[in-house]
Amino acid sequence: MKKNLGIIQAVFPMPVLIVAAYDEKGTVQAMNAAWGQICNSDRIALFIDEDHATTQALLKSKAFTVSLADQSHMAVADFLGIASGNKMPDKFARTGCRAVKSENVNAPVIDEFPVVMECELADVVSTESFYCIVGRIVNTAAEEAVLDESGKVVPEKLQVLSFDQFRHGYYAMGEKVGKAWNAGASLMKGL
Numbered sequence: 152m153k154k155n156l157g158i159i160q161a162v163f164p165m166p167v168l169i170v171a172a173y174d175e176k177g178t179v180q181a182m183n184a185a186w187g188q189i190c191n192s193d194r195i196a197l198f199i200d201e202d203h204a205t206t207q208a209l210l211k212s213k214a215f216t217v218s219l220a221d222q223s224h225m226a227v228a229d230f231l232g233i234a235s236g237n238k239m240p241d242k243f244a245r246t247g248c249r250a251v252k253s254e255n256v257n258a259p260v261i262d263e264f265p266v267v268m269e270c271e272l273a274d275v276v277s278t279e280s281f282y283c284i285v286g287r288i289v290n291t292a293a294e295e296a297v298l299d300e301s302g303k304v305v306p307e308k309l310q311v312l313s314f315d316q317f318r319h320g321y322y323a324m325g326e327k328v329g330k331a332w333n334a335g336a337s338l339m340k341g342l
Contacts, residue, residue, distance in 0.1 A: 164313030164324060167220035167228055170197060171243075171250065171259045172209035179243040179250045179259045180208040183232030185314040187217070190285065195268060197284045201277070204236030206284065213272040214256035215286060218264035222310040222323040224248075227263065229321070255290040265294040265309060 166188070171181040182205040186198035195217055199206055209215040220228035227246045236242045243250070250259035255269045270286030277283075297308045307325040315322060 160316040163315055163317065164322065165316060167312040167314050167321065168197070169218040169220050169228060169231060169261060169264055170199070170205050170209070170215055171218070171261055172205055172215040173212050173257065173259060174204065174208040175211060178240075179261075180205040180236050181231050181243050181246075181250075181259075181261065182236065183220070183228050184217075185232075185316075193288045194273060195270060195286050195288060197286070198281055199284060201282050202237070204242075209258070209272060209284065210275070212257050214253075214258040215270050215272070215284075216253060216256070216258045216260055217268045217270060217286065218261055219266040219309065220312045221265055222312060224263050225312060225321055228312060253290075260292070265297045266304060266311075267292050
């Protein structure tokens with residue numbers, strides 16, 4: 152029997168995404184954004200507040216990167232979520248991470264995170280209920296250490312972080328337990 156829990160965000164896993172953009176001074180602004188998802192074959196939607204320093208930077212530059220946080224950089228990813236760029240002007244510098252300019256968009260690529268999507272600002276959707284940044288993905292780059300021999304990302308090597316909204320934990324993802332578009336194929340018989 153299920154127990155009523157009230158209104159909670161009961162979606163798991165949530166990705167741990169690191170969004171980065173250059174501000175008007177060329178300073179790297181970066182934040183942890185757990186509320187984001189692919190929304191089309193070349194689009195990513197980020198449900199983030201308009202007042203974040205990173206949001207303001209990407210709105211002005213019209214470009215940003217989205218990196219997948221991994222287990223080995225969990226402390227940095229968490230720090231980028233709890234520290235505010237509006238209150239801490241040297242926020243990114245405190246991480247000790249290195250950022251280089253993307254070859255494809257006017258935005259920083261954080262070297263330490265193994266997979267990055269380089270994006271151009273496509274849309275801003277603002278309603279009473281949410282504020283959403285939509286980026287057009289122009290390139291995705293990955294460290295060779297997380298790729299297989301055919302150039303595909305191997306989740307078991309990536310050890311990507313997910314966020315648990317139930318008890319505010321981070322989990323490393325990676326174990327493959329089935330094949331998509333195949334695990335339920337037996338239920339198709341007779342249709």
